Amino acid sequence: MVNDTSSRHRGAFTLLKRAVGAAILAGVVGGGGFLAYAWYPSIAPIAKPAASSFSDEAVRRGALVAAAGYCAECHTRQDRGGGPALAGDYAMETPFGAIYSPNITPDPETGIGHWSEAAFKRAMNRGVSRDGSHLYPAFPFDHFTKVSDQDVADLYAYLMTRAPVHMEHRANTVPFPFSIRLLQAGWKLMFFTPGRFRPDPNHDTQWNRGAYLAEGDAHCGSCHTPRNLLGAEKASHAYDGAVIDGWIAPPLNDHNPTPVVWTEDELFAYLRHGVAPLHGSAAGPMAPVPHQFLSQLPESDVRAIAHYYADLDHAAARAGQDQAAIAVAMAQSKIDLTGPQTDPDARLYQGACAACHYNAAPAPVSGRPELALNNALWLDEPNNLFMVMLHGIGAAEGQDGIAMPSFYAGLSDADMARIAAYLRRTRTTRPPWTDLEKKAAAMRATLKTPPINASH
């Protein structure tokens, strides 16, 4: 199930293509009814509201809503040296063209300066732009629809009080007929249920707070839940894991394969600081989630998200096996450092990795991830292990200030394949990975340019 080849970028196009199919189908079936469903009026532009019309309290709360929803991640240009925050122009690349995120600073001409609160609320609740056109689900409105009216109002206050930036929206290069926005209504008809989050009375306040953030604003499922053939998240496989930009976003339920359970404390450390003592670091597309965004929230909110996922993965019922798994991992780590190695794969691993990745009883040392417990070795596919070797881990990812060098130049695909096979064989109880050299080459091809810190 994690073999899904979608990614945030290519996924956007797949979504478009599938949405067109869904819309045509819905159009044929529904005829005039479909048009009535699909059509939204334009909401009249307003004069840009004065910053003084919003209370400081609302703006402060709205900043947290923006942080929990990673608005700046997609609405800030990342290539060409980066761009001004929230001014858009982030290209979501597809094989046939790009979708550019719009400017959501309050610039009246090129941003949302003349959007009323009602227009903004409709975009969040329904995925419809001010002019009545449907937005593509690359904008995660399927999650944002769950955000409360109060939080949307605060978010509006926050955005409308940012410095306006003049940034033209570059035209998408998506071809006809995918460019017909009306057709997105077909996708919505089939897969989108608008509506605010409703607390589950069977759970306490903390659980519900975690669920509210995770399912809505923080849209964890948009990366961690696999999508169906029409590009919508599979409700029946929620949090089963999915591929995003080449990386695997691991399962967040009890299908997560590491031998040590993701307890509330491990989840909290990972989501708050980007590193969990037993499991390892947040790298790749996950790195900004803790470092740039969740670290801004009150600790109680991050704790609530951790509490929610610890319940989903049944941590309490499974944690009993942890000590045994840690003991096995520590024993293995020690063997690698002692005695001459006759196994050439072990020697390769010793030379390249073991100097930093050894541990000894009773438990792994912080900043020295124990590979035997890390999901890069346990997942169905070796994507994350190869990605970590190729990219390395920057000082701003994973544990603050600690880095791992990139082996992009230092290891060939064949070397990486041997290390992967060796670690899988000696550190896990899972079946061997297949076609490793081919997969290493495929992961290498996802890097457009070698990482800056690549070793030689």
Ligand code: HEC
């Ligand atoms: C995963 C990437 C992503 C994230 C996260 C994201 N957006 Fe967007 N957003 C987009 C894209 C892409 C579009 C344009 C979609 C289109 O062209 O149909 C968009 C469109 C919008 C629009 C419509 C603007 C217009 O001119 O029609 C608004 C408003 C918006 N986003 C606000 C937000 C806010 C507020 C947040 C944070 C709570 C946020 N977005 C988070 C990708 C994202």
Ligand code: HEC
């Ligand atoms: C942009 C995509 C994206 C979003 C959004 C995202 N994740 Fe992740 N997540 C990933 C990827 C990719 C990894 C693998 C990172 C690695 O191996 O270092 C990951 C790893 C994780 C892990 C470690 C799992 C393991 O077994 O190693 C946890 C826990 C996690 N994410 C929780 C969350 C939660 C909770 C949220 C929402 C608050 C979230 N993620 C949002 C992409 C995402």
Ligand code: HEC
């Ligand atoms: C110079 C020391 C060093 C070397 C050599 C090194 N690593 Fe690492 N590695 C680290 C550090 C430090 C981290 C954690 C980084 C952080 O959290 O910021 C890490 C993290 C990892 C992770 C965890 C990633 C995650 O998402 O949790 C994996 C997997 C990994 N390394 C594999 C390897 C492999 C395979 C090799 C050999 C090819 C290797 N490392 C060589 C220092 C090193």
